[in-house]
Amino acid sequence: MDIINFNLLLIGIAVIANGILGIIVFLSDRKSITNRTFFLLNLFTICWGVFNYLSNQFSSPEIVIWLLRIAIFFAVWNSLILFQFAYVFPKREIIFPRWYKFGVIPIVAITAILTLSPLVLSEVVGFYSNEQVSKVSNGPAIPIFGLVVISLVFGGIFYLVHKMSHVPIEERNKFKAIIVGVAISFFLIIIFNMVLPAFLNNAAFVSISSIFLLPLIITSFYAISKYQLFNVKVIVTELLVFVIWIIIFIEILTKTSWEERIIEGVIFLFVVIFGIFLIRSVRKEVSQREKFELLSKDLAMANEKLKELDQMKTDFISIASHQLRTPLTAIKGYSSMLLEDTYGELPIKVRGITEKVFQSSQRLIFIVNDLLDTSRIEQGRFQVSFERVEVANIIKDVVEELKPNTETRGLQLQLEMSPEDAEIIVQADPSKIRQVVTNLVDNAIKYTEQGYVKVSLQRSLNKRALISVKDTGFGMSAQSMQNLFQKFSRAKNVSKLHVDGSGLGLFIAKQIIEAHNGRIWAESAGENKGSQFYVELPMGN
Numbered sequence: 001m002d003i004i005n006f007n008l009l010l011i012g013i014a015v016i017a018n019g020i021l022g023i024i025v026f027l028s029d030r031k032s033i034t035n036r037t038f039f040l041l042n043l044f045t046i047c048w049g050v051f052n053y054l055s056n057q058f059s060s061p062e063i064v065i066w067l068l069r070i071a072i073f074f075a076v077w078n079s080l081i082l083f084q085f086a087y088v089f090p091k092r093e094i095i096f097p098r099w100y101k102f103g104v105i106p107i108v109a110i111t112a113i114l115t116l117s118p119l120v121l122s123e124v125v126g127f128y129s130n131e132q133v134s135k136v137s138n139g140p141a142i143p144i145f146g147l148v149v150i151s152l153v154f155g156g157i158f159y160l161v162h163k164m165s166h167v168p169i170e171e172r173n174k175f176k177a178i179i180v181g182v183a184i185s186f187f188l189i190i191i192f193n194m195v196l197p198a199f200l201n202n203a204a205f206v207s208i209s210s211i212f213l214l215p216l217i218i219t220s221f222y223a224i225s226k227y228q229l230f231n232v233k234v235i236v237t238e239l240l241v242f243v244i245w246i247i248i249f250i251e252i253l254t255k256t257s258w259e260e261r262i263i264e265g266v267i268f269l270f271v272v273i274f275g276i277f278l279i280r281s282v283r284k285e286v287s288q289r290e291k292f293e294l295l296s297k298d299l300a301m302a303n304e305k306l307k308e309l310d311q312m313k314t315d316f317i318s319i320a321s322h323q324l325r326t327p328l329t330a331i332k333g334y335s336s337m338l339l340e341d342t343y344g345e346l347p348i349k350v351r352g353i354t355e356k357v358f359q360s361s362q363r364l365i366f367i368v369n370d371l372l373d374t375s376r377i378e379q380g381r382f383q384v385s386f387e388r389v390e391v392a393n394i395i396k397d398v399v400e401e402l403k404p405n406t407e408t409r410g411l412q413l414q415l416e417m418s419p420e421d422a423e424i425i426v427q428a429d430p431s432k433i434r435q436v437v438t439n440l441v442d443n444a445i446k447y448t449e450q451g452y453v454k455v456s457l458q459r460s461l462n463k464r465a466l467i468s469v470k471d472t473g474f475g476m477s478a479q480s481m482q483n484l485f486q487k488f489s490r491a492k493n494v495s496k497l498h499v500d501g502s503g504l505g506l507f508i509a510k511q512i513i514e515a516h517n518g519r520i521w522a523e524s525a526g527e528n529k530g531s532q533f534y535v536e537l538p539m540g541n
Contacts, residue, residue: 015049016245018042023276032092037085044078061124068124068136069116072145075189076112079152080104082182086156089163089178104152111148114141146195153186181219188212241275324368332361371504377511384429384515388540391465392422392457394430398437399455405445412452413445421458424465427540432512436520439505440469440533448473451530460536464518467535475529476522484522485510513537 022042029035051071058064083104088094114120119141157179164175189212248268335358338346346354376382399415406413426433437455444453451472460466476484487507513520517538524531 015046018046018049020241022046023280029092033088033094034085034090034092037081037088041078041081041085044074044081048074048078064124065121065136069121072120073112073115076108076115076145076149079149079156079186080108082186083152083156083159086159086163086182089160108148108152111145115145117141120145150190153182153190157183177219181216184219185212185216188215241278244271245275324364328361328365328368332358332365335361367504377508382511382515384432384512386427386429386516389426389428389430389433390422391424391426391428391433391467391537392417394434395437395455395457395467398434398441402438402441402445405442406453409445410450411445411448413441414452414454416454416456417458424457424459425540426465426516426537428516428537429512433516433537436509436512436535437467437469439509440535443505444469444471444473444531444533447471448530459539463539465537465539467537468532470530470532472530475527475531476524477527481522481524485520509535 019042022039025035026039048071051067051074055064055067055071058067087100117139119139121142122137122139125137160175160179160182164172164179167175192212245268248264248271335354337343338354339351339358395417396415399413403413441453441455448471453472454468454470456468456470458466458468485506487504510520513535519536520534522531522533
């Protein structure tokens, strides 16, 4: 491959590499000022490299001088965009200060205009034997050009270094990679494409200017893959597309006829377009996945926070309940002693008030006990002691205890069990089973205005002890039954009648029965059609 094709290969690699970086970064977030600026940086870099290459492909001094002027014209804007990239990186939005809009940009614009005049490069004064540019004559404004470009480049590096010192340690490596790439590339460019041609009249290295961009390209790819500025899947796709582009580009250079080169060029164009869309689709897929992962992490963190808050709530309920139970027990005890005439016979009016105090304290104790049981369940401290239990005795005791509550309201409290079923034995904690049966029967009485409450015990079809509590009360809707055994859940039609319930009784009952390897459930034909609760326990030996 001759020197011309070798230089063309170099500029082709540089253009493709810059194009990949610029397009991918831009398409990843078009609204980001950092992404847009990086795209412009790549675009002006490509233009600068192309015109530098073209300046060595002609032998006419007039054409060459204009190509060189256009090249350094883009070099001026390229240095400005580099400075802007360093200033905005890595922000998504920014408001540029007045000194930048009304100071830096006008100076750069004036300098860029000067580069198109003989005031910076006046004429070509010599060629090598192979007709490549050898020397150019500088104009009086060449120091202005040099000062502006060098100031912008070093100003950009200064901003990157300054920002790197103000970010967390884990974020600094990506800044270091970009800083190293920018510093090396622009140092080589300034030396071989500005200092030598402008001040020593030596333009021999202009034709290989594309090589000087490789450090920036390499470190950018390194930063992207190493520090995950983009996903590895995107990097692999980019590299694959890049290799395909390079292969086709080399294929174009090896063709001998213009017809073949045109055909290969059209194919190359379609491959480039396809590659861009492929990379864009992969980038979109990765971006969506990263969003889902971020949402998943946020959800996990929120879940942990909720667990902490729930634990704090449980601890608070446990402490508060313990503190409440002591004075409530005292109130209940003293009011009971007053009702029993321990301190003398009470007047009728005072006795009525004392009975209300006793009943209220009793209800509060029930609520406090429910809260304590709930906190023990949530903390894993809820214990069950198993022993042989005759379930019928527990049911009979509960019915006898609660029967006075039905007689005053005209309700029938019925107990049904056969002599054979009355001998059913289960392995259970008698106090916990008594708590469940009491809760179910008491609820049935409270939520039944007329009719009956029927409690029964029998053997189920699967040879288990089956306790049922049936009433002719308010019943439940299908929606109410869905949340029936959850904490603080109460049916809407019953919560208006009895506002003093805690909504924890059935939740605790479910936990107790499940701790016995049993099952509890409810059935109802609908509101105002009664309900029936079932408890199923494994039978003991």
